[in-house]
Amino acid sequence: DSGVTQTPKHLITATGQRVTLRCSPRSGDLSVYWYQQSLDQGLQFLIQYYNGEERAKGNILERFSAQQFPDLHSELNLSSLELGDSALYFCASSVSTGGTLNTEAFFGQGTRLTVV
Amino acid sequence: GQNIDQPTEMTATEGAIVQINCTYQTSGFNGLFWYQQHAGEAPTFLSYNVLDGLEEKGRFSSFLSRSKGYSYLLLKELQMKDSASYLCAVRSRPWNTGFQKLVFGTGTRLLVSP
Numbered sequence: 001d002s003g004v005t006q007t008p009k010h011l012i013t014a015t016g017q018r019v020t021l022r023c024s025p026r027s028g029d030l031s032v033y034w035y036q037q038s039l040d041q042g043l044q045f046l047i048q049y050y051n052g053e054e055r056a057k058g059n060i061l062e063r064f065s066a067q068q069f070p071d072l073h074s075e076l077n078l079s080s081l082e083l084g085d086s087a088l089y090f091c092a093s094s095v096s097t098g099g100t101l102n103t104e105a106f107f108g109q110g111t112r113l114t115v116v
Numbered sequence: 117g118q119n120i121d122q123p124t125e126m127t128a129t130e131g132a133i134v135q136i137n138c139t140y141q142t143s144g145f146n147g148l149f150w151y152q153q154h155a156g157e158a159p160t161f162l163s164y165n166v167l168d169g170l171e172e173k174g175r176f177s178s179f180l181s182r183s184k185g186y187s188y189l190l191l192k193e194l195q196m197k198d199s200a201s202y203l204c205a206v207r208s209r210p211w212n213t214g215f216q217k218l219v220f221g222t223g224t225r226l227l228v229s230p
Contacts, residue, residue, distance in 0.1 A: 042222030
């Protein structure tokens with residue numbers, strides 16, 4: 001158990017709908033990352049938050065948004081869903097001191113989103 | 117931008133040694149990670165390099181050459197359970213942001229056969 005919790009584990013929804021994925025980071029971790037992994041694809045970096053503020057953005061679609069709350073949990077909102085959005089969505093957290101320390105990212109078990 | 121390259125697939129035999137290479141191009145390099153991911157599961161941390169050289173951890177070792185933008189993961193005494201994808205990830209701090217990003221390569225699928 002990595003200590004990172006994601007809910008729900010599975011989600012099936014129709015095209016055009018909106019969903020919210022939730023992530024609770026490890027206790028003490030200030031940094032949260034969101035990744036998308038389509039079938040047989042690599043992890044695509046979406047966005048990173050640090051202590052409530054957006055810090056880095058990857059190839060995140062405009063239909064997607066995220067936020068990190070004062071209690072450090074994060075939510076990823078996906079709207080106007082398309083069939084191609086079906087994927088595993090992972091959240092990861094790290095201490096993220098900003099130095100060269102071995103502050104590896106710990107991953108949650110992911111949310112499998114199926115758009116039908 | 118960032119570019120991370122790994123072979124797509126590799127095969128090896130139980131008990132053998134396999135080396136998985138990763139090359140990268142990035143600005144503000146600040147560490148390289150290797151993760152293991154079994155199908156449908158979360159990636160799990162294997163190793164970390166920030167300075168040049170070899171880091172050994174049991175059956176797994178990882179090497180880094182920053183000047184060449186190159187790393188490899190070495191797996192010894194392969195076991196069937198080592199069949200998984202191995203992800204190379206580069207942490208960088210772009211000069212104009214001050215904050216770190218963690219970007220993954222597409223991963224190398226390793227199949228270990230008896």
